[in-house]
Amino acid sequence: MNGNDVIILGGGSGGLATAGRLKELLGDKVNITIIDRESSFVMGFSLLRVMKGEKTGEEVGVPKEKISQKGIRFVNSEVAQIDTTTKKNVVTTSKEEFSYDYLVIALGAELAPEKVPGFESAFHMYTLEDAKRLRDALSSFRGGSLRLIVSSTPFKCPAAPYEAAMLIDDHLRRKGLRDKSDIQIFTPEPLPMPVAGPVVGNAVVSMLSEKGIGFHNNTKVSSIEGGSKQVVFENGLREKYDLLIAVPPHTSPKVVRESCLADASGWVPVDLKKMQTKHDKVYAIGDVAAVKLQSGTMLPKAATFAFGQAEIVASNIASSILGTETRSWDGFGECFIETGSGKAAYGSGSFYSSPKPVINMQMPSKELRERKDAWGDYWTRRLVA
Ligand SMILES: Cc1cc2nc3c(=O)[nH]c(=O)nc-3n(C[C@H](O)[C@H](O)[C@H](O)COP(=O)(O)OP(=O)(O)OC[C@H]3O[C@@H](n4cnc5c(N)ncnc54)[C@H](O)[C@@H]3O)c2cc1C
Structure with missing residues (x-):
């Protein structure tokens, strides 16, 4: 162990985004392992394409193993226990135990x-x-x-x-x-x-x-x-x-609910800017994180937030290793709302605005639906290609 072992639990939108960005930032200075029970990655919005019969299951699924081409290890396993007490720092799966220097929990919602x-x-x-x-x-x-x-x-x-x-x-x-x-x-x-x-x-x-x-x-x-x-x-x-x-x-994943990181709701509370849990060098991002906004409501569960949070967590792990300045997440989110007839509307803005989120809405158009496809293609390629 060189002090730079990063274990990422969950290879969905947030986990894959964190791993890829961290590798870009640190190259061989970091050992990254992603653990996920599912071997195939599917962008959430592609499920609507499958529902409509526009795409088949085979067309929307990408093998997670492909990330090994970037020098990231993929372990296809069930995460059974997370122990973030300072003495142990161990994650147990159905196959083996992993110790970590940095842990990113991106296990989504069940x-x-x-x-x-x-x-x-x-x-x-x-x-x-x-x-x-x-x-x-x-x-x-x-x-x-x-x-x-x-x-x-x-x-x-x-x-x-x-x-x-x-x-x-x-x-x-x-x-x-x-x-x-x-x-x-x-x-x-x-x-x-x-x-x-x-x-x-x-x-x-x-x-x-x-x-x-x-x-x-x-x-x-x-x-x-x-x-x-x-x-x-x-x-x-x-x-x-x-x-x-x-x-x-x-609900939050069972293994998270049973860990000491979850609050009474079952989700993992984090600091709004760095996605840090109550334990040092342990982060939670995406759907599993409980992010309470200034308005008192919780940040919704969507890939757009997982991507923004992944960028910040990867960047801050890199800063911790390189001794450079850390960054804070700004709470930006965007959403293309499909409205049928080949059109989509678009909402975007800052969910961290005070006293409440400021979201601008663009009315449905074909161009926005094309932008949604481009957004999905970009992220699928970036995450697993
Ligand atoms: C129909 C639909 C449409 C959507 N459209 C959009 C959209 O247009 N825009 C948008 O921003 N978001 C959209 N989403 C939401 C988006 O897919 C999720 O919010 C996003 O994937 C969350 O990312 P995540 O990394 O937190 O969790 P996930 O992507 O769900 O990844 C969690 C991973 O953890 C793994 N896992 C969980 N427990 C264990 C365990 N014990 N052991 C091993 N592995 C485990 C799972 O297998 C999974 O791969 C949509 C979702 C759906 C269902």
Whole structure:
């Protein structure tokens, strides 16, 4: 050990971005290992492409092993235990133990469908397999009541359910089934993407409304009755459906919840500027991190934040090794919201603005949808090519 062993837990958006940037900054001065149970990387937004049948599972998955070409070790293993007490600094996997000088936790969020009784009757696009199941269900859907529910917050990508609804609207129009279909969204949120503020939220509600998609806020599911095809909400409302799409509840990964790094919520609190946990040289980035904004709300879970945080953590590990100045994250985030018909809207700004985030919104255009594709291609190439 040369004092420069960096272990990155999780080879998703944040973990891969950190590893690549660190290698660029330090070359052979650092030994980087990424540990992940999944061998293939898929950008979250590509799941919407699979759902729509525009891309196959094979087209959107890239082997994580490819990062070994950059001199980064990839270990395809389950992280079983994280011990960040100063004496040990050890991570245990299903195969071996790893000690570290710097640890980056980028284990994302776990899906917990079991939290909603009857969830198995619903479809969703939160994993590749589930996106394929939803694609098949949509392709055999002949019209009727399509209900889209958000089970609970937080969930990955605040825009994703609304994008899914608008893309499905587009799909049904193309198939001549829109007149026979009724699309309604139910969510416990007050507005879509509430952290971005009412201007953005109301703009999304207007986009939905223009397409005839109903939006029902502050409504939380309590169970799904697959036999009678009904969703039961906590307020007693019952909603019949022919096709049900549901964003599954999310939790922090079990191994994180069981570590001493998590707070009562299960996520890992970090300092806003450096993503440092309560332990020195241990960082948490991306969906697993709990970042409390000045407005009192939590930073949403999205790759755009994982990328920005990865840049800062990589840069600061390099500074620590080279003895140079550290940097702070500015809380910038951006989001392309797909609206169907080959168009996307775009929101961007600083989530660290005080007293609340300042997000600017550009209305849907074909050019913005092309920029979304370019954004996705750029990051996929950068992370694993
Ligand atoms: C449909 C959809 C659309 C989306 N669209 C966008 C978008 O347009 N823009 C955007 O910014 N974000 C989008 N996202 C969100 C984005 O994908 C996530 O926020 C982002 O991937 C988070 O990065 P991360 O590194 O924190 O976690 P992840 O990318 O989820 O990586 C976590 C990794 O940890 C691994 N892992 C977890 N536990 C263990 C363990 N115990 N042992 C080993 N490995 C483990 C997992 O296998 C995974 O590879 C979308 C998500 C979805 C589902």
